[in-house]
Amino acid sequence: MASSTISDDHVRAAMRAAIKAARAVPRTLPNPRVGCVLLRPDGTQIAVGVHHGAGTPHAEIDALTQAGDEAKGATAVVTLEPCNHTGRTGPCTKALIAAGIARVVHAQTDPDPAAAGGAKVLRKAGIDVESGVLVDEAEALNVEWTYAVTEGRPFVTWKYAATMDGLSAAPDGSSKWITSAEARADVQVFRAEVDAIMAGTGAVLADDPRLTARGKDDLPLPVERQPLRVVVGETPIPSYYRVFDRVAPTLVLPTRDPDAVLAAMVERGIRHVWLEGGPRLAGAFWNAGYIDRVIGYIAPAMLGSGRAALEGEATTLADLRPIEIQDLRRIGPDIRIIGTPGAAPREEMD
Known part of the structure; x- marks a missing residue:
């Protein structure tokens, strides 16, 4: 030829x-x-x-x-x-x-x-x-598909919203809404690209989120384009919560083990998990080394007390892990930071 x-x-x-x-x-x-x-x-x-x-x-x-x-x-x-x-x-x-x-x-x-x-x-x-x-x-x-194919587990993106003092919820557990409507609309662009949206039972009980991908005028995308909703944790969720509506499929995993969660995702052919809500679930994935990308929305506001965005296991400053920033920009009044976690703690500074 x-x-x-x-x-x-x-x-x-x-x-x-x-x-x-x-x-x-x-x-x-x-x-x-x-x-x-x-x-x-x-x-x-x-x-x-x-x-x-x-x-x-x-x-x-x-x-x-x-x-x-x-x-x-x-x-x-x-x-x-x-x-x-x-x-x-x-x-x-x-x-x-x-x-x-x-x-x-x-x-x-x-x-x-x-x-x-x-x-x-x-x-x-x-x-x-x-x-x-x-x-x-x-x-x-x-990037996410290649990672899943070569590493044998889904790529995990952790999204969080926090105040400038690093808090994602008030002392009473409420977190709606820390960031602006512009930031929340920006999140929907990312959600539409993943095949699973995951949250812990604590966050679901506190906020009753839909965990769906939505488009123009905040309307949900068609069911066939919706990511799988995954609720992780041992606390029961009442059936009337919005996560069980007919807008998207929902999977409940009554476990706190990140390995078991990711194994269930592999069984279902999931390549990219969007992890949001709450700090305990995020901390479990962070401690296990299973967070591959971080997307943080920082609101120009202070709470003074409340729950941190992440509940990890750090005990000293030597446990500090660097984030390699890939993108930083303003979304409405908020700041969006996209980065990847470093592999090792930052060296102690003099």
């Missing part, structure tokens, strides 16, 4: 278009976000395909369907190595070969053993294959 002579600039531009298309899909979990652009031999674009979630066509199939006969001799630029796996849909390698694709350029190599090996299959069929183009940008699409 003849090789394509499309320039590197055309390929990189197509990869950026594929990444942009994949990023526009709010959630595909438990599958990865994937985009695919098909190019003619002269470098012009034929089609842009994207994966919309489990059970829907993969990005390559979407692009091939749009292209029809024009796919023959084309170059496929894909954010993730084409799969060599039959699940709810067939392997993308087979479809690319059957369509007569001349060249495949992919960014990230598939880390999932069940689906990997696509590049090898394509080369064996006589298709030119190149990997690693804009790999860092493509990997950023699927």
Whole structure:
């Protein structure tokens, strides 16, 4: 099969278009976000395909369907190595070969053993294959999915809201609302991207939260787009609480053990857990080393007394753990900080 002579600039531009298309899909979990652009031999674009979630066509199939006969001799630029796996849909390698694709350029190599090996299959069929183009940008699409696949447990993001003096609830346990409407709307953008929202029984009893992903005008997203609601703890929750409404599915785990919780998530194919409420549950995950990202909303206000955002096990300043800040910005009147926990305590300062 003849090789394509499309320039590197055309390929990189197509990869950026594929990444942009994949990023526009709010959630595909438990599958990865994937985009695919098909190019003619002269470098012009034929089609842009994207994966919309489990059970829907993969990005390559979407692009091939749009292209029809024009796919023959084309170059496929894909954010993730084409799969060599039959699940709810067939392997993308087979479809690319059957369509007569001349060249495949992919960014990230598939880390999932069940689906990997696509590049090898394509080369064996006589298709030119190149990997690693804009790999860092493509990997950023699927940080949580990649972590879950390679580490064998869900990626855990801990979200909290606190006052400037570090308190997440008043002495009476109330915490509605510490942060602004703008911050709460910002949270919904993140919630829509995860496949499980988790809270402890104490937080559920105190605030009666919905634990759902909501869109415009604070209306809940359709049930099929809702993350699984997970309530963790041994205290019973009355059936009339909002967490048991029909807006989203709910799982109750009567345990305080983070290992047992994550094992239950793995059994259900959960890749990304959004952990919020309350400080005791967050502390258990923090102490176990199971928090992979922290998103904190800090309100310009003081309480003076109440409950801290995190109940950990620190006893001295030597237990201080650094947070590597990835993003810091103002959301309404509040400050949002996104970071990743450091692996070791900070060295003692003179």
